[in-house]
Amino acid sequence: MKENKSKDLIEKYLNGTATEQEKAILNSWYSNRSRAMADEMPEPDYELWDRKISSQLPKPGKTISGWFKYSVAAAVMILVGTGIFFYKQYDKKRDQNVITAAMDIAPGKKSATLTLANGKKIRLSDVNNGSLAKEAGVTISKTKEGELVYEIEDTDIESNPLNTLTTAKGETYKIRLPDGSLVWLNAASSLIYPASLNKNGVRRVELKGEGYFEIAKDKKHPFVVKTSQQEVTVLGTHFNISAYPEEAVTLTTLLEGSVKVANSKDQKILVPNQQSATSGNSFSVKTVETDDVIAWKNGLFVFNDESLENIMREVCRWYDIEVIYRNADKNKLFFGGISRYDHLSGILKKLELTEGVHFKLEGRRIIVSK
Structure with a gap:
């Protein structure tokens, strides 16, 4: 440049x-x-x-x-x-090559797999733009921007088969549902939904992993997101849900509008900048910096006093790697931001600048030590 x-x-x-x-x-x-x-x-x-x-x-x-x-x-x-990397002790730095270019791992990419009701699987990164399928009066297509789009063409069709959009580790994708609602899926996530979305007067989807939602307003047809631990009901709003199976807590963060979050024991109404945490029967709400929560959608890792263990779980999902700890302090805290489009070596070098952690790459496995 x-x-x-x-x-x-x-x-x-x-x-x-x-x-x-x-x-x-x-x-x-x-x-x-x-x-x-x-x-x-x-x-x-x-x-x-x-x-x-x-x-x-x-x-x-x-x-x-x-x-x-x-x-x-x-x-x-x-x-x-x-x-x-901006960390608490940023005045300490060492010159260290953690990974050679030949060993480096590229960041994740825009890709996903669409599974139709008949079991057919479509790798979205491998197909051309344009129409992909037609189910229950709904046309499914892929845009040149790499977005999956559903459009209702026939409202008289009674059947409403389920579709599943799945991202593997190292993948992310965006979908526009038939009502115009937008969903961004983070890595290692899935969204299950009826092809025409509206079923028995309710727009209902099921999420595993993490997704950011911008829901089209429709007072007559509430939008419900079900996860393993809770249900979130909205009319039209922007929010993020993180519900990875390996995480003990499901987090729902509201950016605009309002949502009702309910688990088996309680329910609460969130207002903008609030985040609920549900785990089993426990339920709590706090105020958060929402921009940090959806940084992944904007191509960033943002850590605000985040533990090494939590950071590496995010890194694992995006770079599709395995992590093994050897005498490393998993609770060491980091503060700062890194581009998700950097290669793995760039992420690890910046984390190593704290002089409290060291990384060694063996294939797709990272050894973390002091």
Whole structure:
């Protein structure tokens, strides 16, 4: 990227006027540049960039969008010429090659498998754009942007077969349901839904793993998301659900509107910026930073005092790897953000900068030690 163009793009990041395409270009350039230059970059002037960030932030009492907040952080990392991870003891750094280029593992990609009611499986990354199938008066197609779209063409069809959209580890996908609702699936997740969505007056889906939902408003037909531990009922709103089988707690985070979360013992109404946690009969609600929760949808890992063990579970799902701990402190806390489009080596190098953890790659297995 030429210097004058990069400066223009960075300025757009800083003032919040960058288009989605410009954001993608800058993110890709940053990831590639940080991998190539991380070993030779000098320690950044943190005080200088603290002042620059502060000068760009709104005055007290104003709000700042999540994407703008993260884009400022990304732009600062580009400008200082390093992909350094912002952790609590960021003044400690060591020069270490954790993984050679030949061993490196690429990040996840946009892909999924659609399973039709008749058992037919369609690998969405392997098929051309356009019409894929027709079931119960519903046309299923794939757009050039890689989005799965359902459109109702015949409302007189009584049958309403179930479809399943599944992402493996290292995959993510977006689907537009027949009512116009949008769902983003994170890695290692699945969504089960009727082909025409509406069944007996209710729009009902079943989620395993993690999904971000933007539900089209329809007061006559509530939208229900069922997981193994709870049900979430909405009319039209934006929310995120994390319900991975390997996680003890199911988290529901509300961004807009309101939702009712119910488990076997209790139910609560959430308002924006609240997150419920259900596990068995336990049920709690707290206020959270919602931008951190949906950072995965925007191509970022964001950790706010997150334990090493929790971080590595996210990394495992996105890079399709296995983790083995050898005398590592699983409870060590990290704070910062990393691009999900970086190669695995980029993630691990930045985590290693804390000098409290070391990684060794053996095939698709990561050995974590002190």
